[in-house]
Amino acid sequence: MGATFRIQHANFVAYLTSDRRARAPRADRGELDSFLEGLSNPYSLVSSTRGKPNDWCQAVDGVANERRNELSKKEPGLLEPDEVESILAPLREHFSDYHLYCLIVPSPLEREEESFTFFLESALSAKSKGLVLMPEKGVDFVEYLNPFPAMTELADSLVDTPAVLFWSGAVSCVLSLNEAKRFYRNVLVEALEENPRRIENILKNEVKRRNTKRILHLSDFHFGRPDARFNRAWLKAHLRKILPGVDATAITGDLFNDPELGFRHEYQEFRDDLRLMTKKPIIVVPGNHDFRTGGTDYKKLREDASQVVSLGLPNLVVSDDLQAVFFCFDSNEQGDWARGGVSDNQRRRMAIDFEAEANEREEDISKYFKIALVHHHPLKYGAAPAALYERLIAKFARNDEFFIEFENADEFLRWCARRDIPLVLHGHKHVPHVARTSVESQEITVIGCGSTTGVDGRPMCYDIVTFDPVTKRSSVKFYFDPYSDGGKFELQSVAITLKGGSTGLDLEEEPREVSGASGGGWQKETRLNPHTSMRARQTVQTRIKSARLLRARRQSLAKTR
Structure with missing residues (x-):
């Protein structure tokens, strides 16, 4: 199973995937609505059950739309934990009780296909025993109210992005993307298939001393x-x-x-x-x-x-x-x-x-x-x-x-x-x-x-x-x-x-002034150069083609209902 989302919404995802006794975070109503809107987008969900009677993507889509309607009845502004819990509670059955959770954090400057390819690989191979999550794109800086343990581990590790946060139960570890690929393919896939209960102990053994x-x-x-x-x-x-x-x-x-x-x-x-x-x-x-x-x-x-x-x-x-x-x-x-x-x-x-x-x-x-x-x-x-x-x-x-x-x-x-x-x-x-x-x-x-x-x-x-x-x-x-x-x-x-290193892509940087900063200052905005590598363009084209096929399939299913 897998879902993409905005990195600013990571704390909502952390709540949905946490222990049932965990308290919901405080949240801005607009941000919570944006999160639910993302879940109701069919292109943000991946599952090996798509098109089957137990279609996970379809179930999440339906609940997210229903909860958006309920959220629209609340006043704009900051919502207290009890209010957030009332909105998100029906989604928890679709996001909790997995043996392995995986959060892929892309770099804002990395080659797009690297993180996304691993996201697809792990989301489909984990089947119903794991849930893989990934922000739609990387950012330099994020802030969370009432963060959950997995988020604090990401803060304490300071691993350069792209990075992957694995967690199971109360144990979590952060690895670079390349380390995570090897760890997942060589260790976690076999454990998920043969004995998923070993995952927590495997993560404990993987946690290393940091230089932070x-x-x-x-x-x-x-x-x-x-x-x-x-x-x-x-x-x-x-x-x-x-x-x-x-x-x-x-x-x-x-x-x-x-x-x-x-x-x-x-x-x-x-x-x-x-x-x-x-x-x-x-x-x-x-x-x-x-x-x-x-x-x-x-x-x-x-x-x-x-x-x-x-x-x-x-x-x-x-x-x-x-x-x-x-x-x-x-x-x-x-x-x-x-x-x-x-x-x-x-x-x-x-x-x-x-x-x-x-x-x-x-x-x-x-x-x-x-x-x-x-x-x-x-x-x-x-x-x-x-x-x-x-x-x-x-x-x-x-x-x-x-x-x-x-x-x-x-x-x-x-x-x-x-x-x-x-x-x-x-x-x-x-x-x-x-x-x-x-x-x-x-x-x-x-x-x-x-x-x-x-x-x-x-x-x-x-x-x-x-x-x-x-x-x-x-x-x-x-x-x-x-x-x-x-x-x-x-x-x-x-x-x-969450600022990563070099990209491997040809990037252009255009400075823009930061309004409100004392003494002005400049903040860089990065975009892909139109002359970037052929491989990156082909990957984007493949994703667009896949999205169109997915849309056609969903429209076909809707007509048969």
Whole structure:
């Protein structure tokens, strides 16, 4: 059995294929309707039972159309899990209880026929014992609300696309397309035919150690405030379980609420507790509240840097274990009120320190993964692209951009691009956020944490960033306790960079401007060159011919009903 779909709909597919006790994800009504519309398209389904009395494709088509009619009765907007479950539940019998599931993730730049040919091969050969899924085309970047375990495995693996995610029960593994072909043909096909119950153990044995690294991202503690003080013990109890599984911790400012000695001591006590929980690096940059009383000032009349200076924060951290360089910026040197900025002098100083560090080391740290830490947000929220996660908690945000903005964000991002920095972590806004932009051909992912202690009645938030030092790809998982009362930290969103390598096809790239990005920037749009290979054109023609034959068959069947 097999189905194609849009990659943005992968979480719906994950729900349909998950354990019956699993809770449905939150979803936008428009996206859910688009998913159902795709399932009712006869060209998106493949089965060895097509045209037979137990035609799986026909059954899915009928249920999807019926559920679209039911969905049309609901108001536009974000649907809660119970609402999504009521729509998708009748489809679960057609997508669940298989011995093997397979998700083929094509690269946006790969030769089209490679992934699709394997999709057809595996979907037909798995018969009724396996379900094979594939997005209609690859994309660079996706985000999921309430992701399921298979999606988090894809985020953690960071295997270059085209890739294949296999899962059975609670076990999953991700392989490159070529590895997956060999694994499926040499191992899984025989197991499906002879003893499908072995699949889960086979996948367990196939899981390999990855070279990925993980960073715990915390921010905006505001110690000194009563709400931060009340939530501190619960936060430490939770982080005690998280810290052993990460390779470093990054804290992006507003360590205490005012530059006062007592408040600084509260932060230092918390930091010392973290140091007792982990031997991994804890890397810190300051925020506007660490310098300015109440976080705001005018012409630096009341600024007090003494408490930050006493912390001895570094401006450059190189980790050979992570194969990473952390550029630690102070964005409080510029701007009135709660605004900030990074001066050209600080950027020059950072470049000098990096070159000096590189000269003193035997390792070539220019090839390390580079991360910029800064307090203020270099992309305005809602810019290129708008995050799904923001829509879930947008009620916590305020329209106060003028007083809190990053004044020279375009210059900062340009410097990051020229320094080959693909990742920026920040705080300040108290609303978790992820966005991507392209500046001078460098793709940059910008991640905002929110308030880890949940000040101002906001959720207690943190995120975990996974990156591969070799491929320079990354993903992020957002967690929050919505009521900040110790109920539970829940995984709320996953964002994954799915950018593959070279294509083997002749491609042309046309740049287009990204609207809304701070300082403009450019994002590349890739299309097939009309002079591409004969093999690729023949494959497309074959697919068109097959689609026409399928349409004729379905029309013939409809007339005989």
